[in-house]
Amino acid sequence: MNNRPERNTGNNTVLRTRNLGKQVSSPEGPLTILDDVSLEIGAGETVALIGPSGAGKTTLLALLAGLDRPTIGDVQLCGEDLTAMDEDGRARVRGRHVGFVFQSFHLVSSLTALENVMLPLELAGAAGAAARAREALDSVGLERRTTHYPKQLSGGEKQRVAIARAFVTRPSILFADEPTGNLDAASGDRVADLLFNLNEQSDTTLVLVTHDRELAGRCDRIIELEAGRMVS
Numbered sequence: 001m002n003n004r005p006e007r008n009t010g011n012n013t014v015l016r017t018r019n020l021g022k023q024v025s026s027p028e029g030p031l032t033i034l035d036d037v038s039l040e041i042g043a044g045e046t047v048a049l050i051g052p053s054g055a056g057k058t059t060l061l062a063l064l065a066g067l068d069r070p071t072i073g074d075v076q077l078c079g080e081d082l083t084a085m086d087e088d089g090r091a092r093v094r095g096r097h098v099g100f101v102f103q104s105f106h107l108v109s110s111l112t113a114l115e116n117v118m119l120p121l122e123l124a125g126a127a128g129a130a131a132r133a134r135e136a137l138d139s140v141g142l143e144r145r146t147t148h149y150p151k152q153l154s155g156g157e158k159q160r161v162a163i164a165r166a167f168v169t170r171p172s173i174l175f176a177d178e179p180t181g182n183l184d185a186a187s188g189d190r191v192a193d194l195l196f197n198l199n200e201q202s203d204t205t206l207v208l209v210t211h212d213r214e215l216a217g218r219c220d221r222i223i224e225l226e227a228g229r230m231v232s
């Protein structure tokens with residue numbers, strides 16, 4: 001199922017930004033929340049994005065994943081220029097290449113764990129959605145929670161469902177915004193282990209926002225933002 005090449009050392013660029021910036025309007029006039037961010041991330045790399053609250057980490061992740069548009073600069077994701085695309089185009093690229101894990105899980109409350117994981121496959125019109133979703137839930141240790149609704153799951157379990165949902169489409173790149181932020185230490189460790197294991201097994205590039213220095217230290221590289229600018 002996974003036709004991607006062997007894990008490599010990041011020679012193939014999956015993500016590149018040039019002079020990326022984001023301005024928003026405020027009552028005091030335009031406010032620059034991201035300024036002149038140029039970076040390159042290779043296939044299979046694990047990258048931690050760190051920095052104080054308000055530094056622009058979530059803003060940057062949303063631009064990298066094509067969830068939002070920059071004011072200036074461009075984003076190339078898997079060879080596609082996100083900046084030149086409209087929302088439909090970006091949604092197509094996201095569906096094909098991107099997985100996303102949020103701090104607050106973002107599961108659909110009216111769907112079971114299995115149905116939540118099936119959702120991206122069904123949206124993509126993929127065959128065998130139920131079997132693949134079951135396999136993904138197996139891989140995060142939730143084979144006995146398939147019929148549970150989100151409210152019947154613990155925080156750690158919800159995040160593992162969210163990880164299964166993010167990985168079930170075998171994305172080229174996974175973005176995770178403080179995936180352990182709402183979890184206790186033990187559940188957080190388990191979620192982090194899963195992300196790194198899945199990264200290794202499927203050669204998925206991982207870009208992770210975290211306030212946890214230890215978690216950041218497990219990544220191949222750390223990018224630090226301060227007041228909207230890259231400082232390292």
Ligand SMILES: Nc1ncnc2c1ncn2[C@@H]1O[C@H](COP(=O)(O)OP(=O)(O)OP(=O)(O)O)[C@@H](O)[C@H]1O
Nearest residue numbers: 024025031033051052053054055056057058059060
């Ligand atoms: N749509 C918006 N309109 C106005 N200001 C915004 C908008 N989005 C973000 N900001 C501002 O931009 C700055 C960066 O926000 P962002 O959410 O990216 O920070 P962050 O680094 O993720 O912080 P945290 O660690 O608290 O999650 C903040 O000062 C925030 O208030």
Ligand SMILES: [Mg+2]
Nearest residue numbers: 057058059177
């Ligand atoms: Mg944030």
